[in-house]
Amino acid sequence: MSDRAKTEKSKELFDRAKESIVGGVASTLHKSEYEEYPIYIERGKGSKLYDVDGNEYIDYMGGFGPMILGYCPPAIGEAVIEQIAKGSQFAAPTESLNDVSKKLTEIIPCADVVSYQGTGTEANMVIFRMVRAYTGKDKIIKFEGHYHGWSDEEMISFAPDSVKMMGPRIKPWKTLGSAGQLVKATEDIIVLPWNDLALVQKTLKRQKHEIAAIITEPIMCNCEVVYPKPGYLEGLREVTAENDVLLIFDEIITGFRLSLGGAQEYYKITPDICSFGKAVAGGFPLAGVAGKREIVGADVHPVGTFNANPISIAACKATIKELEKPGVYDRMARLTRRLTEGIKAIAKKRNIILYCEGVASIWQVAFGLRERMNDFRDNFGVNKSDYQIFRKGCLERGIRLHPSRGRFYTSAAHTDEDVHRTLFVVDEVLSQISKRQN
Numbered sequence: 355m356s357d358r359a360k361t362e363k364s365k366e367l368f369d370r371a372k373e374s375i376v377g378g379v380a381s382t383l384h385k386s387e388y389e390e391y392p393i394y395i396e397r398g399k400g401s402k403l404y405d406v407d408g409n410e411y412i413d414y415m416g417g418f419g420p421m422i423l424g425y426c427p428p429a430i431g432e433a434v435i436e437q438i439a440k441g442s443q444f445a446a447p448t449e450s451l452n453d454v455s456k457k458l459t460e461i462i463p464c465a466d467v468v469s470y471q472g473t474g475t476e477a478n479m480v481i482f483r484m485v486r487a488y489t490g491k492d493k494i495i496k497f498e499g500h501y502h503g504w505s506d507e508e509m510i511s512f513a514p515d516s517v518k519m520m521g522p523r524i525k526p527w528k529t530l531g532s533a534g535q536l537v538k539a540t541e542d543i544i545v546l547p548w549n550d551l552a553l554v555q556k557t558l559k560r561q562k563h564e565i566a567a568i569i570t571e572p573i574m575c576n577c578e579v580v581y582p583k584p585g586y587l588e589g590l591r592e593v594t595a596e597n598d599v600l601l602i603f604d605e606i607i608t609g610f611r612l613s614l615g616g617a618q619e620y621y622k623i624t625p626d627i628c629s630f631g632k633a634v635a636g637g638f639p640l641a642g643v644a645g646k647r648e649i650v651g652a653d654v655h656p657v658g659t660f661n662a663n664p665i666s667i668a669a670c671k672a673t674i675k676e677l678e679k680p681g682v683y684d685r686m687a688r689l690t691r692r693l694t695e696g697i698k699a700i701a702k703k704r705n706i707i708l709y710c711e712g713v714a715s716i717w718q719v720a721f722g723l724r725e726r727m728n729d730f731r732d733n734f735g736v737n738k739s740d741y742q743i744f745r746k747g748c749l750e751r752g753i754r755l756h757p758s759r760g761r762f763y764t765s766a767a768h769t770d771e772d773v774h775r776t777l778f779v780v781d782e783v784l785s786q787i788s789k790r791q792n
């Protein structure tokens with residue numbers, strides 16, 4: 355069965371969309387370069403999505419991260435509907451905003467206070483301002499392959515096409531992510547490869563008088579998945595503290611996903627300030643900043659028409675309540691383990707080289723690798739064409755994976771039955787890949 359035979363209506367809709375939407379989609383990532391057209395979704399329920407052609411998929415994309423409770427979780431729906439009946443936007447605070455904010459300061463280890471934005475891009479933009487306002491210094495260290503948003507200063511050295519474009523590892527070139535991006539926006543951003551503490555130490559020794567902060571994803575989730583080397587995050591915490599440089603965790607993905615308190619709780623390393631978004635409101639748009647009172651409150655005034663809008667706040671309150679229920683994180687981690695252990699065993703049986711690991715509800719498959727990656731440059735060793743064969747084979751059999759990179763999410767709505775079905779499909783697809791290879 356080809357993609358096309360089963361998904362004709364998606365194709366028709368995409369052909370029409372191109373007439374009125376630039377590129378045919380609202381976010382570039384809604385259609386990957388590997389797809390002729392995206393699958394149009396009609397509805398979701400629990401761990402499943404249903405497309406406009408009537409196909410059912412077990413979904414591991416989680417709407418790019420927010421759907422930690424699965425699709426249409428009843429508790430979130432009820433809370434949102436209740437708020438809609440009262441009003442969706444007031445240009446005024448509500449009592450619920452106080453409740454949620456207090457709760458966030460209790461949950462997030464670095465949070466004395468919080469501040470709100472609508473998206474992760476904005477949250478990190480305002481953090482850049484805060485750390486500059488607080489320290490009086492301008493430069494920020496970011497790492498190759500880390501995504502913090504699409505603004506001029508954030509989207510630097512995010513996804514260069516080749517190692518050649520990246521320059522020498524110890525002094526990488528800065529690459530731009532978009533036409534129209536200001537070259538001068540790179541002036542105050544220092545780019546380094548990730549997972550190399552010695553290089554950070556050297557850079558801080560030389561330039562600490564002008565460096566305000568280091569921003570990092572605690573787990574690098576935006577190429578394939580790259581985990582911090584043992585001691586690396588601890589090392590970043592120590593060297594930043596020693597050199598009067600602030601440590602920013604971008605927890606837009608890891609927040610509320612690795613654990614309720616994010617990567618900082620999971621790894622027991624407290625940054626000075628962090629961003630949060632995606633999973634915090636179970637599928638509604640909410641993002642923000644949490645951190646030390648003197649940094650978050652450093653005379654920077656976040657604005658935004660829809661900041662902490664009542665609907666998202668209602669969704670956030672209900673999401674936290676669901677995530678706090680006993681056993682939710684353990685269950686997601688157990689299902690993730692069943693998936694990764696199962697896939698590893700199948701790959702071994704089928705003689706296919708792939709790296710498959712997970713942490714909490716984040717997991718990955720990287721074809722062609724025997725070992726974990728250490729930085730963005732290692733991701734060029736992944737066999738992307740095998741991944742595409744794998745992804746398409748899974749999609750045709752009702753398993754929806756990320757269209758361009760092997761990073762997946764388990765949700766609280768996934769079941770043992772889903773895992774069983776997924777492993778059955780993976781076995782079938784890997785057997786085909788094995789036949790092609792051997």
Ligand code: PMP
Nearest residue numbers: 473474475501502503604606607
């Ligand atoms: N930081 C990280 C780590 C992300 O993964 C993303 C989005 N993928 C962002 C920031 C930007 O968030 P948003 O898309 O909500 O602007």
